[in-house]
Amino acid sequence: MTRSPVLGRFRHGYVAPAAILVAVLLYAPFVWTAYLSLTRYDGLEPPAWVGLDNFVKLLGDPALLTSVRNTLIWVAGTMVLPVGLGLLVAVLSYDLKGGVWYRVPFMLPYALSGAGLAMVWSPVLSHDGIANLLLGVDTAFLQEAPQNTLAMLLVWTWQQLGVNTLLFVVGLQSIPKEPIEAARLDGASGWRLFRHVIWPLMRPLTAVVVGLALVASLKTFDIVWVLTQGGPGRNSETLAVTMYKETFVASKYGYGSAVAVLLTVVTGLASYLYLRRQVR
């Protein structure tokens, strides 16, 4: 059946545009970056092979340690706040009468996009900003680490909670009613009902939401770049920001590529371990 004339002869021509675009603009740069991570390169002189030097240097780089710490805060914080709190709001509201209205406040911020989000929070968090005046304090929200990362995490939560809630609500509303009714008849309610009946039923969806959030949080860039550029100094950098700064600010293309490779390995490993746990 694979080679019937009825299927036409120009088939490779049809798949070629997709394959070529992906190969040239995605795969080739990927391989090239992997190679560059093993070189010293400033974009002007040709790359000079240095083996694993960049990676050895990474291990002893205090800025990288900060960056890894911040990235971990982003990952853990994303699980607790936008995802965890999103689950809470979903569970509290999914079977309420008029539940959709309770969720509107959380959906509104989702309309703001990337840099626009950071833009609107800047006057709130700045030194003489609204938050300080409102709370009657004098906190350097965006200056000292790690509270600047935490402050940005709260901004992120403000925006992301709604969409996570929405996904969980869809999941909750689509789980079968019968097991829940049966458990209710058996006298289960509240936390026990959730823990032992609802939670296992919504696991496939939770797996997707958590997986997406995990990968996205490992690659956090936009909000940090716009609000602090990873600073002051380098104390709010994430791995993605470190990669960008090493490469395009410090012109250390080889070293920056090594950070990119590290980020890729970490993301790949985390996804793999996570998927393996889910599939088991």
Add this chain to the structure above:
Amino acid sequence: MIRRAVLIVLGLVWLGPTYLLLVNAARPAESYDPSRAWAPAGDFALLDNVARAVEGADLGGSLASTALYAVVSPLLGVLIGALAGYTIVVLRLRHGFWWFLLIFGGTVFPSQMLLVPLFVSYSDAGLYDTRLGLILVYTAINVPLGAFVLRNFYQGVAFSIFEAARMDGASTWRIFWRIYLPMSASALTAVFILEFTFIWNDLVFGLTLSQTADVRPVMTAIAGLMTDVYAGTPVPVGLAAGLVVSLPTVVLFLATQRLFARGLSLGSVQ
């Protein structure tokens, strides 16, 4: 009852910043005072602020370019992806699954793995800081998702449709163009919206591959506004800028909400 109370308290906490944003974006630029940020706006100056943001920050050219990227690249990407999906599923391309893996595999790299080579080779090829360069990379990034969703979609279509059209003497191209594409309109729309949103919100490719105000995508332009000028830009103007750049994705999403939901379910169920 406790549930409602918790939801209301949390909701109020969430509404606070939303209110601050709206009221201060509508405030006449010169009357902004952070200690009175909660006060109602008084005169409604939102449109003036938007106009000032677009003019003052030179967002006009950037907005137009971003609209171009966010429309052309997803269109090309989803068409090219759909054609690949059609070829793999309907035309039963040999080793089709491997072709599919090759194309879909393009989505797994973090964009950080692409930046240096793209920057260096774009500079060499004269594509740096050009609209064509950005359209190319955005298109390539969009192809895998298009191929993925449309491959799934076409798998659910009866092969007899193809055979019948073939009997009638239609070419494989014509069958794709006149039968399969129109049939998958809702799936195409769903992918288009996701990709439009992705490109509209892109920061890092714009940051890396463009420079001049007219070529730079709008999120990159906004980020530049933050770091260079925001200190000198009145806060209401900055807030209005944040709102105005967010508007297109919201409008598109609301306008196509139903098609979008339908397209997604068609794409994933089969």
